[in-house]
Amino acid sequence: MARPSPRIEVAHEALRQAIIEQALKPGTKLPEDVIGEQFAMSRTLVRAVLAKLEAEGLVDAHPKRTATVAQPTLAEARDVFGVRRALEAEAVRLVAKRWQPAFASELESLLRQEDEARSRQDERVSIHLAGEFHLRLAHLSGNALLERYLRELITRCSLILAVFGRPHSSDCAIEEHSALIAALSAGKAEEAVAIMNTHIGAVERRALLGGDDEKPAALGDVLSHYAAAVTARQAPKPTAKPSKTASSK
Incomplete structure (x- = not known):
């Protein structure tokens, strides 16, 4: 090709x-x-x-x-978040099965960059890095098709946030990402899935705060x-x- x-x-x-x-x-x-x-x-x-x-x-x-x-319309936004929640949960389960310490290092590096962007009050970079965290997690699942679908959903969520509300709270996102890494590092797969579900639900709610x-x-x-x-x-x-x-x- x-x-x-x-x-x-x-x-x-x-x-x-x-x-x-x-x-x-x-x-x-x-x-x-x-x-x-x-x-x-x-x-x-x-x-x-x-x-x-x-x-x-x-x-x-x-x-x-x-x-x-x-x-995107509000109906489309709800559909996107519904599908994303399901695929993100599956990505977490796959990552948990393949987990190794190097994965934690990769994700923590992105987390540090996101925290630095938040400290600089660089909202756009913070948004980008929050999405990169999820893309990296999808990549670590080892499923290329799942990664491809999540990439599209995550980019669409950025549009949804722009249409229906202000971007996510960086403090909340970083805490949620950190808790997810901790659960995966501890071998608690279902706890990690629950954290991801809660996190995506929180992102969806924050998307409706107003432009x-x-x-x-x-x-x-x-x-x-x-x-x-x-x-x-x-x-x-x-x-x-x-x-x-x-x-x-």
Whole structure:
């Protein structure tokens, strides 16, 4: 299978992250010419990016109208959380069966980063890391299909939080994630499942607290910021040059 164009990958990841972190709010228009100019892509490639985001539930695209960041309904939001709760519980059971100390180290590292973002009052990074915690847990389940479905559900939940309420309380999320790691480390699988169920229920309730009135940023400014971040992450790291020795003269 052919690998997608690097420009498509960068554009997709930049837009995806901007939507997940709520830099692009639900309903934001995504003109093809602005995206094409930012990523030096033709309209055909832009449409491929938008189609991919639409398949993930992040964008509403129409043949004769400008694509927009998706706006899930309340009914859709409830459906998403219902399915997510079931799949997250199964992911926890699978992780518990495969548990090893290295898993705790991986998850605790994300937890520390989330705590640091909270201390800086960096809400967008905190949202992103909270989602990454769940994605990492899904990856540790060893079930690639489950991981794929949860990835889509977790990104859709970010939209739901943007539409129906303010993001989760970082304090609560970190405490809930920490309790989950502790239960898994202790070999208490069903306790871990119960913690996850409670946690997802709490996230769902916090999603209904009411929105905010933050003025949206210009699309070009947002894309420029996220494109630079994605490109920096994907750039190959420089390799150290071998040191010269006396014998090499």
